[in-house]
Amino acid sequence: MVVSKAWTLRQHFQGFPKASDFHLREETLPQPKNGQVLLEAVFLSVDPYMRPYSQTMMKEGDVMIGSQVAKVIQSYNPSFPVGCHVVSDCGWRSHWVCDGAELTPVLPDWPQDIPLSLALGAIGMPGLTALYGLEEVCEIKKGETLLVNAAAGAVGSVVGQIAKIKGCRVVGCAGTDTKVSYLKELGFDQVFNYKTATSLEESLREAAPHGYDCYFENTCMLMPQMREYGRIAVCGSISMYNDTTPQTGPYVHTHMIFKQLRMEGFLCARWKHKHQQSLRRLMAWMTEGKLRCNEHITIGFNNMPAAFMGMLQGDNTGKAVVKV
Ligand SMILES: NC(=O)C1=CN([C@@H]2O[C@H](COP(=O)(O)OP(=O)(O)OC[C@H]3O[C@@H](n4cnc5c(N)ncnc54)[C@H](OP(=O)(O)O)[C@@H]3O)[C@@H](O)[C@H]2O)C=CC1
Numbered sequence: 001m002v003v004s005k006a007w008t009l010r011q012h013f014q015g016f017p018k019a020s021d022f023h024l025r026e027e028t029l030p031q032p033k034n035g036q037v038l039l040e041a042v043f044l045s046v047d048p049y050m051r052p053y054s055q056t057m058m059k060e061g062d063v064m065i066g067s068q069v070a071k072v073i074q075s076y077n078p079s080f081p082v083g084c085h086v087v088s089d090c091g092w093r094s095h096w097v098c099d100g101a102e103l104t105p106v107l108p109d110w111p112q113d114i115p116l117s118l119a120l121g122a123i124g125m126p127g128l129t130a131l132y133g134l135e136e137v138c139e140i141k142k143g144e145t146l147l148v149n150a151a152a153g154a155v156g157s158v159v160g161q162i163a164k165i166k167g168c169r170v171v172g173c174a175g176t177d178t179k180v181s182y183l184k185e186l187g188f189d190q191v192f193n194y195k196t197a198t199s200l201e202e203s204l205r206e207a208a209p210h211g212y213d214c215y216f217e218n219t220c221m222l223m224p225q226m227r228e229y230g231r232i233a234v235c236g237s238i239s240m241y242n243d244t245t246p247q248t249g250p251y252v253h254t255h256m257i258f259k260q261l262r263m264e265g266f267l268c269a270r271w272k273h274k275h276q277q278s279l280r281r282l283m284a285w286m287t288e289g290k291l292r293c294n295e296h297i298t299i300g301f302n303n304m305p306a307a308f309m310g311m312l313q314g315d316n317t318g319k320a321v322v323k324v
């Protein structure tokens with residue numbers, strides 16, 4: 001018998017999450033049966049979606065939702081032999097018994113020198129989100145100009161690098177000078193700190209005097225700088241996730257109409273059927289040195305809530321993960 005640790009939602013978050021909203025419990029797992037495997041968490045993902053989804057998909061007492069890279073430590077399922085690594089959506093748990101139905105093996109032939117944690121980052125859901133937002137929603141083309149905000153985050157940093165691979169001009173905005181330096185290292189053409197810029201409008205105009213063809217992310221600050229027939233991929237709205245009163249405006253109709261813009265919200269899972277081939281593309285770019293990913297690693301399963309709250313502060317550069 002294995003005793004698993006699990007972090008549960010003690011009470012729904014009101015505004016910014018606090019340590020007392022979480023509860024660490026132990027549970028004795030059943031012995032795996034025929035067709036089942038026993039998983040041990042190696043890396044757990046810490047993602048913004050956990051905040052809004054906790055509100056809509058969870059009830060108090062549930063184990064926190066989330067993905068992890070886990071190692072199979074007992075197996076009665078030939079598709080998942082002992083020692084293999086999988087991505088599992090079993091939540092904030094140290095161990096779990098399941099059949100293979102909901103498990104995704106990490107890419108076969110995962111290179112030795114690429115950390116497995118990236119299966120939760122650039123070679124995982126955030127990387128796929130970046131790829132689909134650019135290719136499927138923005139339909140970005142060589143030579144176009146892109147703006148991405150939250151650019152030093154797990155998604156934004158991959159967005160900018162893929163757009164560079166595609167021959168685009170990339171403008172990123174981020175909230176600290178450290179993030180700005182990181183994005184310059186990644187090869188972004190223009191980067192500015194939106195928190196210290198004297199005028200956002202001026203910074204945007206200076207960075208791309210002819211305007212933007214594509215805009216990846218959230219907020220509507222860019223509307224006046226969009227070019228005719230511009231495309232806006234609405235990926236997330238992290239700045240609102242902890243709000244206790246709904247935000248209003250700005251009203252975008254005039255820009256949408258007269259510039260004939262297209263704005264589309266999307267969820268990465270829409271293109272689930274493409275995930276395997278897309279992960280292989282991301283891995284190829286990484287092994288060729290065209291795609292890099294900084295990670296913000298917190299050590300220790302017991303620090304999951306702290307890592308989650310830290311991520312929601314917005315100060316991390318790159319993908320937040322917890323190493324067990
Ligand atoms: N549609 C989809 O399928 C998916 C959507 N998403 C969404 O994409 C967005 C980015 O995700 P991801 O890159 O993983 O996130 P990260 O946690 O890696 O980065 C988030 C960044 O957002 C910026 N930010 C702005 N306002 C806030 C705030 N109030 N609190 C915290 N951070 C803030 C910060 O950068 P800065 O200081 O530069 O402002 C921060 O670094 C999120 O909104 C997420 O929900 C993510 C995955 C899939």
Ligand SMILES: C/C=C/C(C)=O
Nearest residue numbers: 048049235236267268
């Ligand atoms: C799958 C992730 C969704 C958001 C909104 O983060």
